[in-house]
Amino acid sequence: MVRAEGVRKRFGVTEVLKGIDLEVGRGEVLCVIGPSGSGKSTLLRCINHLEKIHGGRLSVDGELVGYQQRGDRLYELREREVARKRAEIGMVFQHFNLFPHMTVLGNIIEAPCRVKKVARDEAIERAKRLLDQVGLAGREDTYPRQLSGGQQQRVAIARALAMEPKLMLFDEPTSALDPELVGDVLDVMRDLARSGMTMFVVTHEMGFAREVGDKLVFMDDGVVVEAGVPRDVIANPQHERTRNFLSKVL
Amino acid sequence: MTAADDSTGAASHLKAVPVRHPGRWVAAAVIAVVVAMLIHSFLANPLYDWGRIGRTLFAAPILRGTLKTLELTVLAMVVGIAGGILLAVMRLSPNPVLSASSAFYIWFFRGTPVLVQIVIWYNLSYLYKHISLGLPFVHVTFVTFSTNTLISQFGAAILGLGLNEAAYMAEIVRAGILSVDEGQSEAASALGMPSSLIMRRIVLPQAMRIIVPPTGNETISMLKTTSIVIYIALPELFTSAQNYINTTFVSIPYFIVACIWYLAMTSVLTIGQGYIERYYGRGSNRNPPSGGFLERMGRALRFGRPWLPGRDQMVLSTGNNGD
Ligand SMILES: Nc1ncnc2c1ncn2[C@@H]1O[C@H](COP(=O)(O)OP(=O)(O)OP(=O)(O)O)[C@@H](O)[C@H]1O
Ligand SMILES: [Mg+2]
Numbered sequence: 001m002v003r004a005e006g007v008r009k010r011f012g013v014t015e016v017l018k019g020i021d022l023e024v025g026r027g028e029v030l031c032v033i034g035p036s037g038s039g040k041s042t043l044l045r046c047i048n049h050l051e052k053i054h055g056g057r058l059s060v061d062g063e064l065v066g067y068q069q070r071g072d073r074l075y076e077l078r079e080r081e082v083a084r085k086r087a088e089i090g091m092v093f094q095h096f097n098l099f100p101h102m103t104v105l106g107n108i109i110e111a112p113c114r115v116k117k118v119a120r121d122e123a124i125e126r127a128k129r130l131l132d133q134v135g136l137a138g139r140e141d142t143y144p145r146q147l148s149g150g151q152q153q154r155v156a157i158a159r160a161l162a163m164e165p166k167l168m169l170f171d172e173p174t175s176a177l178d179p180e181l182v183g184d185v186l187d188v189m190r191d192l193a194r195s196g197m198t199m200f201v202v203t204h205e206m207g208f209a210r211e212v213g214d215k216l217v218f219m220d221d222g223v224v225v226e227a228g229v230p231r232d233v234i235a236n237p238q239h240e241r242t243r244n245f246l247s248k249v250l
Numbered sequence: 251m252t253a254a255d256d257s258t259g260a261a262s263h264l265k266a267v268p269v270r271h272p273g274r275w276v277a278a279a280v281i282a283v284v285v286a287m288l289i290h291s292f293l294a295n296p297l298y299d300w301g302r303i304g305r306t307l308f309a310a311p312i313l314r315g316t317l318k319t320l321e322l323t324v325l326a327m328v329v330g331i332a333g334g335i336l337l338a339v340m341r342l343s344p345n346p347v348l349s350a351s352s353a354f355y356i357w358f359f360r361g362t363p364v365l366v367q368i369v370i371w372y373n374l375s376y377l378y379k380h381i382s383l384g385l386p387f388v389h390v391t392f393v394t395f396s397t398n399t400l401i402s403q404f405g406a407a408i409l410g411l412g413l414n415e416a417a418y419m420a421e422i423v424r425a426g427i428l429s430v431d432e433g434q435s436e437a438a439s440a441l442g443m444p445s446s447l448i449m450r451r452i453v454l455p456q457a458m459r460i461i462v463p464p465t466g467n468e469t470i471s472m473l474k475t476t477s478i479v480i481y482i483a484l485p486e487l488f489t490s491a492q493n494y495i496n497t498t499f500v501s502i503p504y505f506i507v508a509c510i511w512y513l514a515m516t517s518v519l520t521i522g523q524g525y526i527e528r529y530y531g532r533g534s535n536r537n538p539p540s541g542g543f544l545e546r547m548g549r550a551l552r553f554g555r556p557w558l559p560g561r562d563q564m565v566l567s568t569g570n571n572g573d
Contacts, residue, residue, distance in 0.1 A: 050439065050440065079445060083443065083444045084442060086439060086442045088442075090440075093433060097434060098437075099452055099456075101456055101533050103533070110451065111442060114443065114447055115441065115442045115444075115447075143533035144533065160440075163442065
């Protein structure tokens with residue numbers, strides 16, 4: 001579903017991604033861990049073209065991100081086409097980023113109605129089912145600020161799912177939450193993984209990574225240091241840097 | 251025995267005495283005297299001529315002038331706000347041509363007096379007899395208008411006031427847009443929304459919270475700025491008052507009449523602004539204030555002290571030496 005080959009990204013002169021190779025298969029859950037500033041968020045944002053890469057190849061579902069290949073040439077996509085591609089990829093942010101001026105229902109149906117042109121009734125119907133799925137049935141008319149952090153994050157997940165994405169990106173979805181609220185969000189993500197969603201999760205929840213993840217990638221300083229089955233990587237890390245990091249988070 | 255010696259159980263029997271504010275009573279007395287003196291001077295001085303004010307307050311020319319002022323203000327602000335939003339979006343656009351054009355517009359229209367702009371619009375027919383749409387230098391014309399039919403007195407006023415206002419509104423709108431967290435447009439892009447939709451549905455509605463208060467300021471300021479169209483002899487409120495002055499050679503009472511109407515319109519605008527702010531503030535508070543301006547004023551002006559939860563059971567937890 002996602003394939004990265006030698007992906008490079010720099011901000012100004014500092015290179016943040018220094019040739020990333022990884023692959024996520026359909027229905028797989030990939031967890032990414034690594035110290036602050038190692039480029040995890042940047043990689044995630046490159047996948048739905050919120051950031052532009054400067055080298056290597058990055059493709060989602062067999063199509064290059066941000067470009068179209070015709071013959072032996074790559075054509076940069078126009079904004080509308082990039083937007084259409086992004087609509088197929090859900091993204092959940094560390095700080096939720098719900099739209100505060102819209103109700104929970106408004107947040108969820110906005111993109112389906114305005115981007116996919118789904119009929120309003122149908123979108124509402126679906127939104128209610130999604131809210132039920134994330135354990136927030138009946139909260140349609142509340143405004144985001146009236147919800148707890150954990151509830152807001154679950155609304156954000158429902159909002160992303162409303163576009164029926166084929167891939168979900170999570171950027172530290174629980175690290176802005178109080179410890180007792182983390183569980184609810186992880187439960188929703190676990191259910192989602194069981195339902196066969198392809199997921200790319202940046203997280204520090206090692207329990208979640210071990211239990212739900214199919215792959216675990218450890219990144220440091222813009223490179224993939226170590227990748228493998230979560231259980232193995234956590235139990236006996238091959239690299240000194242991985243060992244160091246794990247000793248701090250476990 | 252002092253309160254500090256009491257156990258916490260005994261402290262609950264103590265009566266709490268609120269802080270006294272003798273200063274407030276002194277201030278109230280001083281202000282009451284000053285106000286009474288002012289009112290007396292208004293009533294006792296025949297030069298105010300309240301009879302004349304009463305007679306002209308609802309006179310037809312004054313009412314027509316008031317309506318014209320209102321019309322000018324509304325239309326100029328519509329042009330100003332629409333233009334301001336357009337200019338602000340252009341200014342923030344990644345397209346350097348649009349951004350520079352907007353900057354130039356703002357520089358020019360803020361940098362020249364609005365009076366001159368109005369007079370130039372009014373006298374445009376002196377500079378250009380006809381206005382035609384076509385390609386420059388190659389003598390291709392599509393349509394031609396006579397300038398005088400295109401820009402009337404009223405049109406010149408709206409153009410002058412509105413286009414000038416747009417330059418100021420552009421900066422207000424830009425500040426509003428910049429105040430919205432970047433995460434908002436990022437989340438919207440991630441949902442596949444194109445940038446025009448993001449601006450219209452996500453960013454601008456949130457920017458409105460920042461945009462509305464200074465826009466209220468601008469509208470009230472515009473209400474009074476419209477009086478400068480007296481230079482192109484457009485009969486709005488101030489001009490109407492001036493006409494009375496020119497025929498009767500009495501000025502103060504007519505100026506008071508105009509001020510009463512300006513104040514009345516300002517009051518209505520202020521109340522309207524409160525409602526607009528409440529609309530755009532929805533979802534921005536955990537406990538949104540209930541009721542509009544009138545209800546809140548009603549509550550604030552109600553006689554007696556506001557009810558405080560548990561005021562009667564206030565407990566002193568630290569000692570005092572009041573015995
Ligand atoms: N827009 C930007 N401009 C310049 N530098 C940036 C920008 N975004 C990120 N960086 C830099 O890129 C590096 C990687 O950032 P990134 O956010 O990807 O790290 P991260 O692994 O997600 O860290 P964290 O765990 O703290 O979220 C950091 O050194 C950061 O300073
Ligand atoms: Mg990050």
